[in-house]
Amino acid sequence: MDRTERDEMRRLAADFRQWSRLAEGVRVWHQTVQDAAGSDERAMRTRSVVVARSGRAAWRVLALGASDRDVVRRLWERALLPVPTADDRALLRLLTGEVPRAVADVAPLLGVRRFFAGAARKQSAVTASDFLRGHHGELIAAGVPERLTQLGAPTNPLGPPKVEDLLDPMLRFDLLAERTSPAPELMDRSVFEGLPEALAAIDKVVAGEASYRSAARDAGEQVRRAEVHRILRDMPVDVLKTATRDRLRLGPLAEARIGTVQEVLHAGASLQALPGVGETSARRMIGAARTLWQNTYDEMPIRIDIDHRHPEATHLLRCLAEWDAYRQTRGAAADLERAAELAPLGATISRRTSHLLVIPTRGLAAAGLGESIRMVIRRAELLGMSSGSGRRSVPADPWDDFLARPADYFAMLAELGFVTDDADAVHGDLPEEIIQAVRDQALDGAHLTASLRGYQSFAARFALVQRKVIIGDEMGLGKTVEAIAVLAHLRSRGSTHFLVVCPAAVVTNWVREITAKSRLRPHRVHGPERDRAARAWLRDGGVAVTTYETLAWWESTLRDHHDLACVVVDEAHYIKNPQAQRTARTKEIVARADRAILLTGTPLENRVEEFGNLASYVRPDLTVDVTDLSPQRFRRQIAPAYLRRNQEDVLTELPELIEVEEWLPMSAADTTGYREAVVRGNFMEMRQAAMLQGARSTKVQRLIEIVREAADNGRRVIVFSHFRQVLDLVAQALPEPVFGPLTGSVPANHRQQMVDQFSAAEHGAVLVAQIVAGGVGLNIQSASVVVICEPQLKPTTEAQAIARAHRMGQVQSVQVHRLLSEDGVDKRITELLAGKRRIFDDFARVSDTADSSPEAVDLSEAELVREVLAAERQRLST
Incomplete structure (x- = not known):
């Protein structure tokens, strides 16, 4: 180169x-x-973070700043x-x-x-x-x-x-590499401002419940100790000799004027200074006294004695009321479920966060996340938690609240272990192998906000173990909450879709009970909004509450839905006839569902063949021979699928007052009559309209069901109404025997004769009485079911009427059924009276005048008439 x-x-x-x-x-x-x-x-x-909806991932969300x-x-x-x-x-x-x-x-x-x-x-x-x-x-x-x-x-x-x-x-x-529908969106800060604070406030309340529960437990222990103190205070020291097999010389105690076991405990070590006692004898005396104290304490149940309102019992009731106040804030099921779902997102949001990038993962638009955020923030504001207190008011006198709803208090005491059930009665007639399996079954209460009695927990676990069952507990034992507990447990285990089939008359009660006692979301698939509710249930899950009649409308939808975790069939006697269309539809759903619970208060001993039909729906594999059977043998045959307990067996604190507000829809005939009364401006006719249509009236239909079930359960019924026309119609519509009407025109001596005849009559007897007459001055302990046909204008009127049956001498729990129409005058009166009652609560509780004169706290009838009539005219004109 x-x-x-x-x-x-x-x-x-x-x-x-x-x-x-x-x-x-x-x-x-x-x-x-x-x-x-x-x-x-x-x-x-x-x-x-991934934000879930109803247990499944719904959005991936990124906080941006x-x-x-x-x-x-x-x-x-x-x-x-x-x-x-x-x-x-x-x-x-x-x-x-x-x-x-x-x-x-x-x-x-x-x-x-x-x-x-x-x-x-x-x-x-x-x-x-x-x-x-x-x-x-x-x-x-x-x-x-x-x-x-x-x-x-x-x-x-x-x-x-x-x-x-x-x-x-x-x-x-x-993060946006995969195309999603709906499309990803950005939320600005105005949508989620305050979410971390709201979540923290809600968390504080949930965590705070633990401290209130602990306080209630401590208060319960104080009640037990105080009761032990009172017992030992009256227990002579001679029992110490029995405890030590006569090894104690008690003469020195008598000389020192120490005569009770409690005085021995109080003296303590100073006993050895007494002449003739000495260190060894004093130690034995104190040891024997402490043993008696411990044995008495261990066997001491919690007693709420309304006749002796000791300070420690008052303190216990106040602690229970405060604990229950927190439990009620958790009762906002849908809101708190959303709060739990949003917790991971809240942890990523800071003051520097300006936007959220929301990426749908299963077809739910970002607007759904925004709605959840708004729900949680609104819930925190409504509960007053934004200020950091999170505390709700409790009654000034907890005894009033206890007397108004003792079942809630006893349920809390049972949850704390202070009220125990008869173990054998709780189990019904179940064989030992099933009882053991039920005992071993865990019950997850993460989605349940109500306290369960021991027998209620057993029923829920029985349904979980046996998968498809009939629960036949007597009226008033809480079959509804037992079923809800099952659904809540299944929800905790990942199931999402549940169905309740019931008569139209109790749809509202089911929706309310699900909301009040669980974190499950109810969907009312009945009435004008059924299409929207059905779509929401299919999309988001929850509990669809529907009727036997509505099943025909969406049975094809249900047939195509393969994730039905559990179906609850209420008032299951509606499907005892295997030839009926509603029976066929319900039976098909029961067969396809993973689990099923049939609820009925009808006793096993009656209608054995129909009970055999019900058993075959839930357990086709059971061989039930309904011919020539004794009830005991029949029980054994269907034991794997059937559980029943009676009130007297499991409610050890009887008598109890059980109050049920039965919100019922108006029938077409009821609505027509009601509108005509509103047009005429006739307030009293408006109050009666939902009862005057006879067999076409929803209230009358429900009343007949209550009376029939009471007869099956060995109970007598008293029916109260303000109106003579209603009483006459009721007397004609109900099956015999019916006594009355007991009205103000019946002479006083004849009134008592009528009550005596009623008390001597067979179970299922009905006394029809005008509330202003039969509700005052008579003792009607023989009745344990009370029905009030319409809300009264004075709360004290209802209280006095109920007191005729719920009083000393009553050996059965008293069930009170208030028949209330969902719309119209009943709802308006109830709302107005509730508001007025809150206003007057403080006055009524502390005023001697109010205590001696109940009418002082009642709402002016003229004022109520004006408000209700104006509101109803406006509602019906829109």
């Missing part, structure tokens, strides 16, 4: 070194931008990188791989070292020079220098980067 060739090669090598540096810069820059954007994407994915604009800038840099073609990639590989090696190999021919190079290196240099000459012209002709400049030139985005740019498809943001 001569000098000219060497100069040419030096020039070519210089060009190649420059192009290689440019190529390496392009490669490094592209890789750096890609790595930075990829790292940002991974970090954002890690920061994002001002600092994320730098991320957006880096994503833009990646998006705007010049895109290399296949030729570009080949060129870069050439310039960063083979070319640098060729330039290095040709170096020995270009300097003084060429004189010292060996033959092999010279040959390599010649080959490299040929390689460089061959490619240089091609690269120049292809415009490589200009292309390298283009590949290495960054392009700036239009304007400053914004977090909103993440939605731009050009960014190719990894």
Whole structure:
């Protein structure tokens, strides 16, 4: 190679070194931008959280702030990188791989070292020079220098980067790589402002329940200790001799005027100073007294004695009321379920968060997340938790609240272990192997907000173990909450869709009970909103509450739905006739559901053949011979599928007052009569309208059911109404025997005769009475079921009427059924009286005048008439 060739090669090598540096810069820059954007994407994915709806992932959400604009800038840099073609990639590989090696190999021919190079290196240099000459012209002709400049030139985005740019498809943001429907959205801060604070406030209340429960338990222990103290205070010291097998000399105690076991405990170690006692005797006396104390304490149940209101019992009731107040805040089932679902998101939101990127994962639009956030924030505000207190008011006198709803208090005491059930009665007639399996079954209460009695918990666990069952507990034992507990447990285990089939008259009660006693979401698939409710249930899950008649409307939908975790059939005697259409429809759903619970208060001993039908619906595998069977043998045959307990067996604190508000829909005939009364402005006719249609009246139909079930359960019924016309109609509509009507026109001596005849009559007898007459001055303990046909204008009127049956001498629990129409005057009166009652509560509780004159706290009838009539006219005119 001569000098000219060497100069040419030096020039070519210089060009190649420059192009290689440019190529390496392009490669490094592209890789750096890609790595930075990829790292940002991974970090954002890690920061994002999944928000669930009804137990299933619904959205992936990423909290964004001002600092994320730098991320957006880096994503833009990646998006705007010049895109290399296949030729570009080949060129870069050439310039960063083979070319640098060729330039290095040709170096020995270009300097003084060429004189010292060996033959092999010279040959390599010649080959490299040929390689460089061959490619240089091609690269120049292809415009490589200009292309390298283009590949290495960054392009700036239009304007400053914004977090909103993440939605731009050009960014190719990894979290948005999969196309979703609906499309991802950005929420600004106005939507989620205050969410972390609301979640923290709700968490505080939920956590606070534990402290209130503990306080109630401690208060219960104080009641037990106080009762033990009172017993030992009256226990003579002579029992110490029995406890120590006559090894104690008690003469010195008598001389020291220590006459009771409690006085021995009070004296303690000072006993050894008494003449004739000594250290050993004192230790034995104290030990025996402490043993008696412990044995008495261990066997001491909690007693709430309304005739002796000891301070420690008052304190216990107040602690229970405070605990229950927190439990009621948790009763906002849907809101608190949303709060739990939003908790992971709340933890990612800070003061610097400006937006949320919401990416749907299963077809729910971002608006659904926004609605959940608003629900939780609104719930926190409504509960007064934004201020940090989270505390609800409790009654000034807890005894009033206890007397108004003793069942709730006894349920809480049972949950704390202070009220125990008769174990044998709790089990009904079940065989031992099933009893043991039920005992071993756990019951998850995470989605249940009500306290369960022991027998109620047993029924729920029985249904879980046996999968498809009949629960035949007597009226008033809480079959509804037993079924809800099963659904709540299944929800905790991941199930989402449940169905309740019931008569139309109790749809409202089911919806209310589900809301009040669980975190499950009810859907009323009945009436004008049934289409919307059915779609919401299919989409989101929860408890669909429907009627036997409505099953015909959506049975095809249910047939196609394969995730029905449990169906509850209320008033199951409706399907005892296997030939009825509603029986066929219900039976099909029971067969397809994973689990089923049939509820009926009808005793086993009656209608054995129909009970056999019910048993076959839930357990077709059971062989039940209904011919020539004794009840005991029949029980044994259907024991795997049937559980029944009676009130007297499991409610050890009887008598108890059980009050049920039965909100009923108006029939078409009821509605027509009611509208006519409103048009005429006849308030008293409006109050009666829902009862005057006879067999076409929903209230009358429900009344007949109550009376029949009472007869089956060996109970007598008293029916109260303000109106003589209603009483006459009721007396005609009800099955015999019916006594009355007992009205103000019946002479006083005849009234008592009527009550005596009623009390001597067979079970199922009904006394029909005008509430202002039969509700005052008579003792009717023989009745244990009270029905009030319409809300009274004075709360004290109802209280006095109920007191006729719920009083000393009553050996059965008293069930009070208030028949109330969902719309119309009943609802208006109830709402107005509730408001007025709250206003007058403080006055009524502390005023001697109010206590001695109940009418002082009643609402003016003229005022109520004006308000109700005006409200109803406005409602019906729209």
